[in-house]
Amino acid sequence: MGFFDKLLSLFGMSGKKVNVLVVGLDNSGKTTIIERLKPRPRQAAEVAPTVGFTVDEVEKGPLTFTVFDMSGAGRYRTLWEQYYREADAVVFVVDSADKLRMVVARDEMEHMLKHSNMRKVPILYFANKKDLPVAMPPVEIAQALGLDDIKDRPWQIVPSNGLTGEGVDKGIDWLAERLS
Amino acid sequence: MLPSVKSVWLDAFNDPVAGISAYTPCVHTCNLFGDGENRLVIADEDRKLKIWKGTQKASEHPLLDTPVAICSYISENTAPRLPALAVAAGSHIYIYRNLRPYYKFVLPPENVNTEEQDIWQKVMEGEIVIGEAVAQLTRLQDAGVVLQTRSLQLMNIGDPDAKMAFVEHWQGQPLVATTVITCMDVVKQAIDEPDAVSCLVVGTESGRILILNPAGTAIVKNIWVGITPAMIAVQGELDVGYRITVAGRDGKLYHIRNGELSQTIIQLEAQPVGLVRLAKHVAVGCMNDVVHAYTPTGHKSWSLYLPCHILAMQRMEVTGQRNTKALIVALSNGEVRVYNEKLLVSVHVSPNPVTALWFGRYGREDNTLLAITKSGALDIKMLPRTANLEAGAIGGGPPPEQEIPLAVPKKTRLYVEQTQREREQAADMHRTFQRDLAKLRLTTARAYVKVLTDGQGAAAFTTNTNLSLSLNIAGLGPRFRLSLLLRNDGSTQLNDIPVALRADAGLYSLGKTQFTIPFLVPGLQYTFEVPVTAIDPMAGTGTITVLLLAPGGVSSSAPLLQAQIKMPMSEPEEVE
Ligand SMILES: Nc1nc2c(ncn2[C@@H]2O[C@H](COP(=O)(O)OP(=O)(O)OP(=O)(O)O)[C@@H](O)[C@H]2O)c(=O)[nH]1
Ligand SMILES: [Mg+2]
Numbered sequence: 200m201g202f203f204d205k206l207l208s209l210f211g212m213s214g215k216k217v218n219v220l221v222v223g224l225d226n227s228g229k230t231t232i233i234e235r236l237k238p239r240p241r242q243a244a245e246v247a248p249t250v251g252f253t254v255d256e257v258e259k260g261p262l263t264f265t266v267f268d269m270s271g272a273g274r275y276r277t278l279w280e281q282y283y284r285e286a287d288a289v290v291f292v293v294d295s296a297d298k299l300r301m302v303v304a305r306d307e308m309e310h311m312l313k314h315s316n317m318r319k320v321p322i323l324y325f326a327n328k329k330d331l332p333v334a335m336p337p338v339e340i341a342q343a344l345g346l347d348d349i350k351d352r353p354w355q356i357v358p359s360n361g362l363t364g365e366g367v368d369k370g371i372d373w374l375a376e377r378l379s
Numbered sequence: 380m381l382p383s384v385k386s387v388w389l390d391a392f393n394d395p396v397a398g399i400s401a402y403t404p405c406v407h408t409c410n411l412f413g414d415g416e417n418r419l420v421i422a423d424e425d426r427k428l429k430i431w432k433g434t435q436k437a438s439e440h441p442l443l444d445t446p447v448a449i450c451s452y453i454s455e456n457t458a459p460r461l462p463a464l465a466v467a468a469g470s471h472i473y474i475y476r477n478l479r480p481y482y483k484f485v486l487p488p489e490n491v492n493t494e495e496q497d498i499w500q501k502v503m504e505g506e507i508v509i510g511e512a513v514a515q516l517t518r519l520q521d522a523g524v525v526l527q528t529r530s531l532q533l534m535n536i537g538d539p540d541a542k543m544a545f546v547e548h549w550q551g552q553p554l555v556a557t558t559v560i561t562c563m564d565v566v567k568q569a570i571d572e573p574d575a576v577s578c579l580v581v582g583t584e585s586g587r588i589l590i591l592n593p594a595g596t597a598i599v600k601n602i603w604v605g606i607t608p609a610m611i612a613v614q615g616e617l618d619v620g621y622r623i624t625v626a627g628r629d630g631k632l633y634h635i636r637n638g639e640l641s642q643t644i645i646q647l648e649a650q651p652v653g654l655v656r657l658a659k660h661v662a663v664g665c666m667n668d669v670v671h672a673y674t675p676t677g678h679k680s681w682s683l684y685l686p687c688h689i690l691a692m693q694r695m696e697v698t699g700q701r702n703t704k705a706l707i708v709a710l711s712n713g714e715v716r717v718y719n720e721k722l723l724v725s726v727h728v729s730p731n732p733v734t735a736l737w738f739g740r741y742g743r744e745d746n747t748l749l750a751i752t753k754s755g756a757l758d759i760k761m762l763p764r765t766a767n768l769e770a771g772a773i774g775g776g777p778p779p780e781q782e783i784p785l786a787v788p789k790k791t792r793l794y795v796e797q798t799q800r801e802r803e804q805a806a807d808m809h810r811t812f813q814r815d816l817a818k819l820r821l822t823t824a825r826a827y828v829k830v831l832t833d834g835q836g837a838a839a840f841t842t843n844t845n846l847s848l849s850l851n852i853a854g855l856g857p858r859f860r861l862s863l864l865l866r867n868d869g870s871t872q873l874n875d876i877p878v879a880l881r882a883d884a885g886l887y888s889l890g891k892t893q894f895t896i897p898f899l900v901p902g903l904q905y906t907f908e909v910p911v912t913a914i915d916p917m918a919g920t921g922t923i924t925v926l927l928l929a930p931g932g933v934s935s936s937a938p939l940l941q942a943q944i945k946m947p948m949s950e951p952e953e954v955e
Contacts, residue, residue, distance in 0.1 A: 224743075225743060226743055273698075273699055273745060273764060274699065276764055277764075296433075297433070297742070297743070298392070298433060298434050299391050299392055299433045299434055299741075299742045299744070299759065300391065300742060300743065300744055300761070301391075302389045302390060302391045302761060303389060303391070303744060303761055303763070306389055306763045306764075306765075307764070310765065333433070333435075
């Protein structure tokens, strides 16, 4: 338990519910990362491409995350905007090895940021699949996505590996800090 | 110009030194290894199969011949659906699975002219010498027989020893006609789904369209078109109903419906350079920078007039909520345009002209445009999910000018009076107009008659040079004398006027058929005489035409003057 968690539980703020919207292109590793947030016995061994979306609840210290795992497939991306209004935070997962579709990820992200229902909530970027040899470093990804232009809300980019869970906690800790 | 239409594309990747040289039929993407990530397959002109994954070239494989076209298709109903990759080169189709050579299909030989076969048989058995064989082959060719490559090669060898060696090389191998593939596509067998079993359709140099079985081992349909197909476009399913549009080398469009060549043949204004099937139409791009869209029944629906040459055309079948089938055209000025039906929806300019286009799923992105430029660069663009390609998106609907009312002038008194007059005297005005029109027609007809009859009689004159010519015939025959009476009624002399005489050479022999008049002084009468002999007095009569041509140095080639005389019946020759 981190310092903040202790502090929060001291003040009796545990159990606060927050809605986290997890978006990103298909095959970027959204479902895999969410699995890593669950306690080990509940983790699924294999993940299949998400159809539509799934909702999960995970505990993170004093916070209870209601996680909306959206499908990234082209035909389901129109669903994302249905949940912008309720989202208290956004997790945007990028496949670091998919250099080709970085421009598509940027296009989708820009549409999301422009959307009128989207509040000025914190955004966490996972530069996922960092283990792959062709993975782009987070700095390059931030540049390709034009993250430096985001001035109106807190954001952070964290390299991660959805298979081992490396980097996932670090990112979620940052998010929890923004939300409590 | 059109309202500035922007590009709808997202720039994903560009490799200016990809070193690719391929045209549209040799660029393809498919789920090559069945892992859901589509690879780019290029059958390069340098006889290599180049595989790209994402932004990098993954591998290269040598090809035995220069490729013509590549396709991928599902050949079996088993799961997992692994597409077969077909590469057409020469007279073979090489079929790969998992990028490993799997099967080779060879085009069946065509019928050879039996005489040509005989000649080869004889020369190989030594019955005739090579010189004789070449002479016989030449005679066959002159008679209009299309000879085989082997015969043509033999005829082209100059050195007798080399000729001998050439015949020796083919010793014992009977002459067969091989043909080559010119184009290839696929047709779904029974159902129109992305993963449904399909068959290859190929066009051959010998003027046939062949449809193979899904395995690619046998021909299930052999359709004789009679002209070499340059491009084909396939619609429908083999078992349900299909249509093949063929752009022939003769600049015509042929249609095949369920295996039958239809009578509807469309003559294009210029040679076709691209053929693309759209939702309801087949679009054909021609060398005169026009794209025409025809319905399956052969009616022209619309045309696009482009500012410069068409270099490549591709179908753009958008997967997503809207199922748009648009047309992508690459032009010689570097522009790449997207048309949804007739409506221009996107334009972007490539720094180097694009020579090959592909649209489809690449990597994990469905709507990807791959372009290869003249300089060998690879450019990858993607269609954003929110792109609007619908009619009316950009530049559609009525132009804004339509909303602005026209500045109609006020009705003046003059205008009112004029209208009044027209209303009251309409009948008179009509009659006057009709009379004038009839007069104009009469004048025209008279002038026309004059043009037709001028120079058809024995006397003629021209108005522009003031020459008059009359012809006379003296004598009873078979020897006559033709005299030309010529006068220059103008005020200036004429020099060096060529005169030509024409008569039926079978009837008359003329003393001279042409001569030059050195000088024509105004006002004097000149007489020139030409002896004429009727060759066969019994053979009837004809006419002699005399033409006065423009003097040397004048650029006009039209004769100044023409006169004709009808010859009298000739007496028979007196025998002494
Ligand atoms: N090498 C590697 N593979 C990963 C990593 N994270 C996820 N994957 C794999 O990527 C594939 C896609 O993961 P998913 O979690 O289904 O992706 P998703 O974003 O949920 O995809 P959709 O539900 O279709 O939007 C799976 O095969 C994962 O095993 C990673 O960090 N490294
Ligand atoms: Mg998922």
